[in-house]
Amino acid sequence: MLIKNVHIQNAEARQDVRIEDGKFAEIAPKLESRDGEQVIDATDKLLCHHSLIHMFIWTPQ
Numbered sequence: 758m759l760i761k762n763v764h765i766q767n768a769e770a771r772q773d774v775r776i777e778d779g780k781f782a783e784i785a786p787k788l789e790s791r792d793g794e795q796v797i798d799a800t801d802k803l804l805c806h807h808s809l810i811h812m813f814i815w816t817p818q
Contacts, residue, residue, distance in 0.1 A: 760776070
């Protein structure tokens with residue numbers, strides 16, 4: 758799964774986040790999607806990680 762353009766808690770710039778096998782595999786300003794990979798556009802969303810098990814994307818109202 759690739760999450761694009763997300764604000765990460767305590768980070769200054771938007772990032773792309775790749776998740777593989779339930780873990781953060783890559784975090785970078787611009788990642789390219791792979792063939793067949795699910796892509797989520799998270800523009801204006803905030804990525805917060807509570808633990809290694811839980812993650813959510815919050816949309817401000």
